Amino acid sequence: MNPEVQENVDLPIGQLIRSARQRLHLSQYALADQLATISGKPTMGRDRVARWERGRQIPRREWRQWLSVVLHVPPERLDAGAVAARRQNRLGQAVVTTPSPRRVTTRRQQGTPALLPVFRSRVQAGILAATLLNPHRAFSLTELADHAGGSLASVSKEAKLLEDAGILVTRHDGAIRLMRAATDKPTLGPLTELIRVTYGVPQIIGEEFSRVAAIGRIALVGTWAERFAGIIGPEPEAIQVRLTPRPNATPDQDALHAAATRAQRRLHRPVHFTIAAIADHTASQHHRTASGAVPRQRSGLPIVRIAPLDEPTAPIGDAWRPGVDVVSRMIGSGQLELFSGPEADGRPYFDAAMNHLAAAEEVAPDSAGSAFVLVCQAANMVASGLLAAQGLRPAAGSNADAASQCVIAQFGPQFGHVELLRQRQLTLNFPNGRDNRVTAEDVAAAIPALEALLKTARDLSLDLDLFA
Incomplete structure (x- = not known):
């Protein structure tokens, strides 16, 4: 064998x-x-x-x-x-849709919660997310079942337990049983914050990014989505969001960054987004109406999905559609070349970048210049790792900025740091230049930035396939 x-x-x-x-x-x-x-x-x-x-x-x-x-x-x-x-x-690979910013409908969520296993079940976590994050709203059993992705019987049972614990209060409107959070309990503050940064992520991401015009689809991907789905792995350090604009529409970049900043402030962890355009003829029929348009709710808000292992959104197999033209042009001009096999793996590059950063920290007190060179090399390793994960690499004799151009086009301006460090490193080749002076403070500021960029690159690489 x-x-x-x-x-x-x-x-x-x-x-x-x-x-x-x-x-x-x-x-x-x-x-x-x-x-x-x-x-x-x-x-x-x-x-x-x-x-x-x-x-x-x-x-x-x-x-x-x-x-x-x-x-x-x-x-x-x-x-x-x-x-x-x-x-x-069976651990619960979930698909989540939000018909409005204040409603999260979850299907196929059963079993032990993956993000926060202190709860009895995903149904209980879903009920808490709906009620604690909307403390002034009362929910019927049917609404809670939509939010929590459970049957009416299971939701009724969990809600009764939460009522007995003093977390929910109940009133009746005729034959309808309505439940809301018990706002007079001092212990609910910490519990609400815990729910907010775990099972409240879909609602908050939906609320903030749905305020941006031209967005047709919001997908939570990467490490957080994997943990939500029950896939074992490290604690998510950032929230990865993939946005698909409506056909023939371009979302405002400033509005997107503002939405990410608001979500980050509410979730207390970084929120990174990428834009993945989808051609009309390649959109899945599962997300379309009979007329072929991407479905919209009455409120006009986009669908939100949790996609730990998301389906491809472009026929060429590249999840990051915005950079396709740039990459194709660079391949055609001989700046990039394609390869495959075991070497098409970004992990060795990411590991090397991590080692470079660790070495930079060690030598920084004695030689800030040497440490800064290591940081610059780590940045190049990050870019090379993202390319390698797609079976791409700079060709012999290509421009020095080929890698940075490629990753900026594909993954956004956050990777502009790679090019800035490359240019700064060039100034260090001239000992008498004014810009070649590097201090320990420069290194101390650059290392955390590169560590965050490295973490982002590792998360992004999980969704990449060979460029075709």
Whole structure:
């Protein structure tokens, strides 16, 4: 048996497929073509492969047999991967929509809460998020069921327990039972803050970014979304938001940054957003009405989704649509080159950047200049890691700013820090220049900024596929 396959026995089938595909140097398009040929089903396409790999869909046994042949993976391993994927899905891979800024509808949320397991269940956490974050509003059982993603029976049971604990108060309006938060309890302040920064994130993100015109879709992605879905991993340090504008509309950048700042202030953690345009012909039918338009609620607010393993939004397999033209042009001009295989991995670059930053901290007291050079090199490693995760790298003889140009175009102005540090490093080559003086304070300010940028790059790389 192939040792690589043996190591992946316990992985969900999506990760097994992706690992085997990359081992064979196949793109998602190439795998789909081979499956269509061998199965005799021309409807097989790249989108289905992407859904399999991202855990949005588990291939049926019929397709697992064809996958076994194409990927050279024993069928029993794929069957075991399907079982592992179903087990992971039972942890609660959630889809959340917000018809209005004050309502969060959650479906398929069952089991123990992943973000804050001190609660009894996701239903209880959902009830608390709805009531504590809207303390002056009363909710019916039906409304709480929409918010918490549970049945009326389970919501009624959890609400009664919270009422008995003094957290909720109940009144009746005819035959309707209405519940709201008990605002006179001093202990509710800390509990509300805890809910706000965990299960209140979708509501707050929806409230703030829905105020920006031209936004058609809001997706919570990255580390926070993975923890919400029950995928085990590190504590999320930042909230990653992917925004899709409405067709033929361009959101105001200042308004977006203001929304991110407001959300960050309320959530007490960084909020980063990217804009991923979606072509009309590639939008999923699941998000469309019969007329083909992206659906809107009565309030005109965009849909909000939690997508820990989000479906692709562009036919080329690149999640970060804004930089596609720039990257394609740089490939065409010979500034960037494509590659694949095990080397198409950003993690070694990110690890090297982390080591550079650690070394910079050590040498800064004795040699601020040397420490600053290490920080500049770490910035370049961050950019190179994001490119490597997409199977991209600067070609021999390319411009020195090729990497920074690429990541700025793809991931936004926050990566402009990479180019600024590159330019600053150039001044250090001239000992007599006025701008070559580096102090310990310069290093102390640069290191935290690069650490935050490195963390952002690691989170972004989770959603990247090979550029095609």
